[in-house]
Amino acid sequence: MLFQIPKWLRRTGDAVLNLVYPPHCAICLCKTQAGEHLCAACRKDAPVVRAPFCATCSSPFSGQIDGPFICPNCRERHLHFACAVVCYQSRGAVRDLVHRFKYNGKVYLRNVLIDWLAETLNDPRLQAPVCDRIVPVPLHSTRERERGFNQARVLAEGLTGRSGIPLADCLKRIRYTTTQTIFDREERMENLRGAFQMRQSADVHDLHLLLIDDVLTTGSTVDECARVLREAGAASVRVATVARA
Numbered sequence: 001m002l003f004q005i006p007k008w009l010r011r012t013g014d015a016v017l018n019l020v021y022p023p024h025c026a027i028c029l030c031k032t033q034a035g036e037h038l039c040a041a042c043r044k045d046a047p048v049v050r051a052p053f054c055a056t057c058s059s060p061f062s063g064q065i066d067g068p069f070i071c072p073n074c075r076e077r078h079l080h081f082a083c084a085v086v087c088y089q090s091r092g093a094v095r096d097l098v099h100r101f102k103y104n105g106k107v108y109l110r111n112v113l114i115d116w117l118a119e120t121l122n123d124p125r126l127q128a129p130v131c132d133r134i135v136p137v138p139l140h141s142t143r144e145r146e147r148g149f150n151q152a153r154v155l156a157e158g159l160t161g162r163s164g165i166p167l168a169d170c171l172k173r174i175r176y177t178t179t180q181t182i183f184d185r186e187e188r189m190e191n192l193r194g195a196f197q198m199r200q201s202a203d204v205h206d207l208h209l210l211l212i213d214d215v216l217t218t219g220s221t222v223d224e225c226a227r228v229l230r231e232a233g234a235a236s237v238r239v240a241t242v243a244r245a
């Protein structure tokens with residue numbers, strides 16, 4: 001039988017831990033409830049993507065538009081995903097937390113990011129047809145070893161926990177691509193060609209997939225993943241991310 005820590009000791013332990021390391025907001029450092037990493041004020045300050053925005057890539061439009069519209073960027077491309085849904089802009093607190101989570105190994109911040117990601121499930125574009133599987137954008141194994149985790153998989157697992165939609169970790173990244181930030185869109189597409197492959201025995205035939213990444217930038221990475229998934233027989237691919245650049 002496993003040794004059980006008595007309740008009184010566990011409670012004392014938590015209380016002592018909270019004294020030594022009181023729960024605080026990751027942004028403004030104010031005191032928060034146990035288990036909360038963001039205070040209500042900072043949560044309210046997170047930059048939301050507000051309508052009007054592109055029905056395909058959720059890029060906000062600053063002018064006056066009535067009804068649904070597709071941005072010029074999406075109109076001139078042949079995209080392999082149906083839409084990319086995202087509720088927050090990668091600015092201020094949102095960009096800061098994503099950065100700390102991804103590059104500084106602050107994995108405990110995932111719950112805030114998963115909250116923001118899970119808000120996309122309220123969007124009508126993700127409600128019909130129902131998503132059958134959640135698929136994380138893969139990292140190359142070398143990159144994953146360097147970082148210690150794949151941020152997209154951590155987020156996808158969290159979303160599976162919140163939604164009950166099963167996870168299908170069905171893609172792998174077979175090419176170690178150099179960092180994309182210095183490239184324009186054409187160069188990114190070129191750089192990504194052949195970077196992804198289906199895992200052996202993965203079956204996505206006739207399934208509606210929800211592809212997960214941390215931040216949507218040009219959409220080239222998710223589009224290349226979507227291309228591979230559609231080629232493998234997926235009925236549709238939609239995308240959800242925590243934020244958009």
Ligand SMILES: [Zn+2]
Pocket residue numbers: 025026027028029030038039040041042043
């Ligand atoms: Zn705060």
Ligand SMILES: [Zn+2]
Pocket residue numbers: 054055056057058059070071072073074075
């Ligand atoms: Zn668009």
